[in-house]
Amino acid sequence: MDEKYFPEKIEQKWQARWVETGAFEVERDDARQPFYCLEMLPYPSGFLHMGHVRNYSIGDALAWHKRLQGFNVLHPIGWDSFGQPAEQAAIKRGVNPREWTEENIAHMRGQLKRIGVSYDWRREIAAHRPDYYKWDQWFFLKMYERGLTYKRKSAVNWCPQEQTVLSNEQSSGGVCWRCGAAVVKREIEQWFVRITAYAEELLDGMKELEAGWPERVLTMQRNWINRSEGAFVDFAVKDTDETVRIFTTRIDTIYGATAIVVATEHPLVEKAVLKDDVAQFVERVRAARQSRPPVPGEDEEKEGINTGLLAVNPFNGEQIPIWVANYVLMEYGTGAVMSVPAHDERDFEFAQKYSLPVRRVIERISHEQERIDHDREAGLDQSVAMPHAFTDYGILVNSGEWGGKLSAEAIALMAAHAQANNFGEAAVTYRLRDWGISRQRFWGAPIPMIYCEGCGIVPVPETDLPVVLPEDVKLTGTGESPLAGVAEFVNTTCPKCQGAARRETDTMDTFVDSSWYFFRYCDPQNEAAPFDTEKIKYWTPVNQYIGGIDHAVMHLLYTRFWTKMMRDIGLVSFNEPVERLMTQGMVTNQVEGTTEWKRMSKSLGNGVDPDDMIEAYGADAVRLFILFAAPPENELRWQETGIEGAVRFLRRVWGMVWRWSERLSGAAEGQSAAQPESAMGALEFSDAARALRRKTHQTIARITDDFAELHFNTSVAALMELSNAFADFGAQPATASGADVFVVREALEALVIMLAPFAPHVAEEMWENLGHAEGLLNQAARWPEANAELARREELEIPVQVNGKLRSRIRATPDTPEEELRAAALADEKVRGMTEGRHIVKVIVVPQRLVNVVVK
């Protein structure tokens, strides 16, 4: 050990030592309790950014802590290595996407190793390697067998920038999740995964997650699935055999329906012989959608046209016109709605524009409010500029036999009535759509399907997997599937009839790869199955998952679905893949010349290269700062003075260990902090020594608790407090008594072991220099245990309040009886000054905490 702290030297030393000793390599061991600590796997863009460093620092701290507590900790890493950037690099610069990806992985692996994250590197996986994506294809076939994948032509989200299809989740808000380009609609044939079959369960399963997942993630998923209870009602189309099925959550308002409005893509519009003006309208709306995607937060001006068709309301036989309009969505419900202008804002707006009748069928229950409501609608209420629909529940009027019933009751009864008479039923709809996974890209897992003229769609037999991506494909970025131009790939024989056939040329969405990757870590070399179910049983579900909030809906919804699907094909026995989820905050930096803090990025010029920081301050200091500067879920503002503070702290602790190293190494024989009190003989502890022991044990208790909640920032603060207390303890190595040495060892060992999750390299070095040359901290050390007796304070300062305001303090011990505290407080000079001549109403004594004297 040098007198001075040289991060680079010791970081290299310990990184090498960890590799030599296989320190972080783990195997299933039924005698030990497992802990699965997982961080979201990175896309190999080529460079690690600070967000990654934060992610892995959080995960590594927990992995170290659990390991020191004796758990068998699985802590793996891999690469989400299929996807757009590799393909873009290929298109723009003509590089080979596989080589480009492999080079990036090699570079980033080096960076991760320099940070010193404690991964079991033997378990590394990469999505682009055939031994991995073979199992993507295998899962696809399993789902196909069970009807969970299917092909269909439909309007899909198309990113014009990337020239590919996106799933609904990936085009949330009308923009591409990756490049931010406005998404347009396109009619395309593609493969879907039937995630909607699990909609109810995905919603329901969140009950299981409430304890371990952040509220906001659950909320986002709930919003996304958006369950809606209502009813289907069939309206006959007059003079035809057709019916129009509508979905409504307000069947109680059906007597107020004055039109049926359908989407421009509705089958009725496709089938009917339309008048010229109607056909033109439909054409115009569709063309507009192609060129001008919807702007989030802004509704398009409602437009529609009467088709001339009439629908018959099955409840009252009334004939109402069928309109086509731009505000009805084909993707939700049935693509057709009943228009009830009196009780729906959108219908009201539409009716105003086209002078459709407004018929009130719900009245407010309270008369007082009804008057106000009438005023509004009549335009008499001056504070309301525009009349409104009345959208609340109430009491039914003008509704035939249902009149007088309350909305809630009517909704149930009317749906039952519809069902009994065969023109509808109660129904639940979701906003969640099936997951479109076809991508018109090269750099992804080929969809293992074959098209035969005679046999139709034929799955690739399991034994023929993987369907391997060809090398040397010219990529042009024209929006055609690149594989379609590779004759050797496309042309094949039909597995059924052996005749000439063609392969599917689309590849899978990369979110398929990441839906199950953490199961593969448990058994990464398995050639016979995606994984061994016994190994899975030992390691999974994941105990703690850490990653960015940006995947709250996409990845985290898909992987929940995937787990349920795997359960149903008998691979796992649980419902949810992740017990606890932590969503880390962004790492931001000030944008030069402004006061704004924004996510680090190249384009803003506010990026910070982790390699530069490690070179300047060492990996330990960078990690320590990241975990100390803010709670993990908060935004982290990058401040170089903050890292300097972290280095200062590490240097101070280093100095303490260095000064005591010789004395403690000598005394190491037969003297360990872990030894029971009885082995210490008749050591006499000074007041100062007892105070340091107290602080040591208080700190152990506090940090152990903090780890359970991942409160790393307060853990680091507690370590700093302990080191401050150590500095205040005046003992000198040359003159210290046996008792002092014992207390010093106890404090320094606790400090060093508990520092290891945050700054592992320097912790290992200091551990060695505390006289533990025989074993590595990560293997030989155990997380210290707090002794409550030693942590107990001997002397207390009890605040004394008069009428709730702090006026004085009295000295006491933890077991001073209440009566005595009361007496001491009342006898206190200050208190007497304030109570003299006044009536003491009562005295509240909270043992060990405070005394409050209430006077009048």
Added chain:
RNA sequence: GCCGGAGUGGCGAAAUCGGUAUACGCACCAGACUCAAAAUCUGGCGAGGUCACACUCAUGUCGGUUCGAGUCCGACCUCCGGCACCA
């Protein structure tokens, strides 16, 4: 519009169950060491007030509950995030 989260020093933030508000760090100020600077060490650091105490006021705002409220309840303001013509 609907849903969720958050407002505490100059800054990042602490405060476990309703019980000493501002731990820990950054920045800043003063002192020591130095020819000097850096580094390091020591001390100070919510606002008002005072020579110094005392005292008064402070956890977004206004109320409430309580002996006692950053914490619980009600109303509001602001900011951040998600969804958005979802019938």
